[in-house]
Amino acid sequence: MDWTALIERDGDGSENGTELECSTDADSGSSEAGLSESNLRGRVGNSDADATNRPPFDSDANFVPLTREEVRTFLERGLAAAMTPRFWHARDESEAVEIDGHAVAAIADRPVFFVGLRKPPKPVTPFDRTEPTWLPACVFLDPTTLQCRIHDDDHFPTECGAYPAHNLELDQETECERVEAAFGGDRLVDDRVTDEEIADEPLLGLQAIGEKLFCHPRPTELEGVIDRLEAGTLRPADRAECLAVASASSSGTLAVSESHYERGKARALEAMDGDTGNDSDDDHDDDTDDTDGDAAAGESETRSWVGPAIREWTRRYRHHQQSTPGDDAPPAELAVDIEEARGAPETPGWDALE
Template structure:
């Protein structure tokens, strides 16, 4: 597997506003996400724990799915996918609007991963212990499962060559399926009644810090291969998440405050370094440095 990521970041950006056709691969079938985030990366329990310990739990967000009546558990009048009668969810990274210029476009307001440098389109936590397996191995999981990759979608709609070698990698760490995912990547909330009001917030992009911390805590308190949750561990993770004041969360709020309409020109947007690096974001090396290393 080999990819050309320079000037792309299609897997990190919600580029639906600049796509010539609808991109709905995440919303086909009987279980549609309740949120409208594009390509939300599912983190493992250990990765979520590491984000929390690093003071970055405040940039994590949950995903739940709507199902047909009688197939899940009802919360806020919505039937939510469940395991053993309890709401199922995973946790990913938030995507605020940022001024980005993927695929040779001019700077445009598009939702992008909280850790994506809008200028270089490189990940600020790449080559750190926090870099998720799902990101490090992308698009390996898609290739193994025979699913279309974001690289191929970008090629089809914006040209260029992104997926240079489509041979699936032999060694994947983050691909957890079926029972192996339970408690390790797909989590179960033990008390649906505690989620009253949350589903409406999720659908309207109005999740509160308390909403997000509730799911983060349960994920950290989960046991792989089980629906059980360690209440003490969950409580500590929830509290630490609520105490977090990370540069990434501050940058999310800053971008939300100044962003224009999604898909609109962002030529008057603030300098990304002033919004992110000035708040403590790690700088990215740029593509010249990457080419030298190659």
């Protein structure tokens, strides 16, 4: 989760809450949840250039990049709605391609990007807090137990499994240590790294191309996408375009397989309701709860619980923002109706791990 909205430390060390921003995801009714003035201190997985020389266009503070094979697996399982791209501002003109008036980081005039996991707004109570707070949280995070729904699954992302070992090996600050600094307590319980933990080395440099760092061969296809990414209003068609390129990329090269591209794009659009990207705003201002209807509809081979759950979390977040000031966020247990009733895997809870 992106917990940085919980606190904003001023000169005397006091803590002041900051407001979560949630923008419309135009043609699906879902959203990209971000932070105003977010501190973009990303993981090593973001590459060490993210927060310094090449800031990303999005506001995700701990973006988790997926590999090409992971993108393909997610597409095959109907989980396209769980993924989103990340592009960067170019460091200088020599590496830039202009899109939507922005200088976008590129290799050989091909805009480069990651594919990672989305963070819709969810009500969570981390760090021993007593009241739930709306925060951008990983699509697979169970807000009730604060555990990952796919932790033991074979499509659990490699980057998640290797964290924080990669940070420790590269002598970079871990998320555990950042939480300790903000809230106290001991969260990095062991700073030793075993050979097994670093067996999957972080992909850096040229070896990342086509495996984790993807190069879009047709910059003109991204017109409008960069603006919407920066504004937090990506459409399903925008994501499908990037997911298709990632799934069709070749390891260590700039090559993109057209047959894999077409297949990946069709699969992504089908999983996201086949929406090709009109600009209609599918927001709902009423209290209608469509959970039962979506859950009862069942899931096809290329559909999952993810898209409908993101839309419902976003709808409830918007409704909460429009409610009486001071109203508490809903309980995290609402996830049973919003996620698990639609087919999301359950998590064991911490008692089961003791």
